[in-house]
Amino acid sequence: MGTDMPPSSYENASLAVPSRVQRSANASRIEGEVMELFDEFRNPLLRYGLSMGLPIHDAEEVIQEVFLALFRHLHLGRSRKNLRGWLFRVTHNLALKQRLANHTSLQRTAGDAKVAEEHADPSPGPEEQLSAAQRRNRLQAVVQAMPANDRHCLRLRAEGLRYREIATVLGMSLGAVSISLTRSLARLVRADGR
């Protein structure tokens, strides 16, 4: 980095601080960028936080922390490569930390299944509605019974992440993601076929 530059220009670079106006414009630009990403990813990240078993207030707080961390990350001029993957990775880590602090269990309560049941799709007729709700409950039960990593892979894929991004978020190899998703989908197919 610095060794590629002649000594005089290195010296100048270290002393050349941006003007107050430049700094302020830079911070405002980053702030605007963070707010745009918040608008785009707040709901997917919140859903992912909830799927990890966090109560809604904790999940909201985690998301706030994620975007504050993003601001610091961008402000320090760090990598902008794949910010979506970055956001999910930080959410995953903070949610794990929060869950540990709360001593909450990975197991969802029976109440959650009840909530899902209460919000059945209103458009079809009563019989179809019941059948759709039963199918949904069956799939949710299958997902809850999966190992945590399989569940996370599936949820992240449902939020649109590519295999490479999922691998980075969960610290797995690309092949392991592929095998995990195949295994999970085979279970879902079996449950659907019943």
Next chain:
Amino acid sequence: MVHKDTDPSRYHISDEELVRSADGELSPQRAAEVDAHLEACWECRARMEEIQTSIAGFVRAHHAEFDTQLPSSAGPRALLRARLAELNSESRIEWWGRVFQFGVPRVAFVCLALIAMAIGILWFEHAPQRRASFLFDAEAAPNRSLTPGVARQVTISEVCSVPQEEVIGDVPLPLREKVLQEYGIANARPDDYEIDYLIAPRLGGTEDIRNLWPEPYRTRVWNAHVKDALEERLHEMVCSGQLDLSTAQHDIATDWIAAYKKYFHTNKPLPLRS
């Protein structure tokens, strides 16, 4: 594993490759081979359809499970904006740290710091009134680890049907003393602090020590009277259907000053109604 042969009678595509094909995760060449095979093989096509159906079913179940729990993003958005503004001002302070590191001689900086400290001490020593006021200002927000805010299960109709005077009772003296003790405040006069509910009872807040904190009356800006005005405003908004009760509880518990700025659309307290 690469299969050159697309004759369906000779081999079938593995489930893993079908999933990767559905997800667009195969190399272009292998994806073309799989597509050609699927055209010719009913069995693989049927399995592919089962996989796609289960994916669609799972995505619907995933959304149905969580979407109904997602509150509006307006409150969290405003809170994030306020926190970013705060971070921005902190980052300016960090920038001064960098200037120090790169250019300004340290000795001169230390001298300046000592002079500033001496002026500060003199200012404090000779103005006890100002010092008290400054300390009170620092206490305008509760310590979140001591006072995270606690609310009971309550319906909108309960919240909106009970008049203010029936909701607010005086905090019992032993509890008041316990709160002051928890905050390390000794010998407080009754007119120094209001033992206030972080989430107001009229918004479902409870008389729990985790929902009570000593709020100074004498802060210059963000004092108990200003917070009372915020509680009034949130109550009005909740009861007129402009705001979710849970959002009101969350916002006031997280940072009541930010909530005031957000719901009164101002950066400083408005003049209090007489």
